[in-house]
Amino acid sequence: MKEGQVETNHQRIAEFREEIASLTVRSPVDAAERTWLLTGIGLGALGVVVILIAWFGASGTAIVAEQIPYLISGGLLGLGLIIAGGALFVRYSLSRYLRFWLVRYLYEHRVQTDRMIEALERLESALRPAEPVDR
Amino acid sequence: MNPAAGSTGRGTAITETVPLLELRGVKASYGRIEVLHGIDLVVPEGSVVALLGPNGAGKTTTLNVCAGLHKPIAGAVYIAGRRMNGVAPDALARVGVCTIPEGRGIFPNLTVRENLQMMTFAGVSMQEVEAVAYERFPRLAERRNQLAGTMSGGEQQMLAMARGLATEPALLLLDELSMGLAPIIVEELYGIVAQIAAEGVSILVVEQFARTVLGVADLAAIMLQGRIVEVGPPSELEAGLSSAYLGG
Numbered sequence A: 001m002k003e004g005q006v007e008t009n010h011q012r013i014a015e016f017r018e019e020i021a022s023l024t025v026r027s028p029v030d031a032a033e034r035t036w037l038l039t040g041i042g043l044g045a046l047g048v049v050v051i052l053i054a055w056f057g058a059s060g061t062a063i064v065a066e067q068i069p070y071l072i073s074g075g076l077l078g079l080g081l082i083i084a085g086g087a088l089f090v091r092y093s094l095s096r097y098l099r100f101w102l103v104r105y106l107y108e109h110r111v112q113t114d115r116m117i118e119a120l121e122r123l124e125s126a127l128r129p130a131e132p133v134d135r
Numbered sequence B: 001m002n003p004a005a006g007s008t009g010r011g012t013a014i015t016e017t018v019p020l021l022e023l024r025g026v027k028a029s030y031g032r033i034e035v036l037h038g039i040d041l042v043v044p045e046g047s048v049v050a051l052l053g054p055n056g057a058g059k060t061t062t063l064n065v066c067a068g069l070h071k072p073i074a075g076a077v078y079i080a081g082r083r084m085n086g087v088a089p090d091a092l093a094r095v096g097v098c099t100i101p102e103g104r105g106i107f108p109n110l111t112v113r114e115n116l117q118m119m120t121f122a123g124v125s126m127q128e129v130e131a132v133a134y135e136r137f138p139r140l141a142e143r144r145n146q147l148a149g150t151m152s153g154g155e156q157q158m159l160a161m162a163r164g165l166a167t168e169p170a171l172l173l174l175d176e177l178s179m180g181l182a183p184i185i186v187e188e189l190y191g192i193v194a195q196i197a198a199e200g201v202s203i204l205v206v207e208q209f210a211r212t213v214l215g216v217a218d219l220a221a222i223m224l225q226g227r228i229v230e231v232g233p234p235s236e237l238e239a240g241l242s243s244a245y246l247g248g
Helices: A003-022 A029-059 A064-127 B059-066 B089-095 B112-122 B126-136 B138-142 B153-165 B183-198 B211-216 B234-246
Strands: B021-030 B033-043 B048-052 B074-079 B097-100 B171-175 B202-207 B219-224 B227-232
Touching: A003 B089, A029 A064, B021 B059, B033 B048, B033 B059, B033 B074, B033 B202, B033 B227, B048 B059, B048 B183, B048 B211, B048 B234, B059 B074, B059 B171, B059 B202, B089 B097, B097 B153, B112 B126, B112 B153, B126 B138, B126 B153, B138 B153, B153 B183, B183 B202, B183 B211, B202 B211, B211 B234, B219 B234, B227 B234
Parallel strands: B048 B202, B048 B219, B097 B171, B171 B202
Antiparallel strands: B021 B033, B021 B074, B219 B227
């Protein structure tokens, strides 16, 4: 190996060590997705509980003015939590599904290409003129 | 044994620095089934390490753990001395850990040039990618506009290697390079692996059929049923190989 090449390789290895040292090790995407999915479910459930509490509070009085705080702080907050939770759930369960779908699509596409190539090769060999036979 | 000591067969000294790749007590599973039962393996800087063993021994899983594609359930993966459990595989690829998977992983419905273009993600220009690829594999230059899927198995493997090398890897993970190829092509490819190693790239190569890879490896490990049963220089392991495969 040439001296210049050795120098370049040492540089590259040193660079690699530096890059590895500065790399941010995050939790894998899958774990993060699962966390968000569970958060979505949790928020939705919390929203239902808040609405039930608000309903219980509002049902205890016949005066509309006393029911309004329950409606605002309980009902709307609960509704907001359900919407936010639902959005998180849909977002992360959909991304999982779409990723699977994309991989499936790529796989099918590859299989299809392989079949086409095979068919073309068969056609090519079938159309190739036969070797003349010496008599 | 400390596999980091010694020197390579090519005359390139294996440095006593922190190894580029190290597995310590790595366990991995598929669902509830544990397939790796505590793997300890070291790939010193500038060396070729061959991981050998019969089908189902856990070689590919080990490689996938190293590449960040499979999360270990216990133990630690150290790359350049840093614990890298759970790091995203794309992050590793960006910094220079290149995996060439079993089955090559090329895009069969794209041309050779388009396949190479995929490697410009790392910020390398297309000219540079092509220059590196065609210099090492002149046959690819002749076929640059051909669909990758229509090339021979050997040429497809060359393309996979060219694509990997375009990112200037520091650590190369090769899975079953010889799969489905004629012995003469395998020899040619391992010749190229030896060249790459001589340039200072550390290589972990997984193989089922051992003979050719032992010619280029500095160290070899035999794996059986999710465990490494023997580690040592290829000359010492050759005798133990047949019993490992035949269960004798």
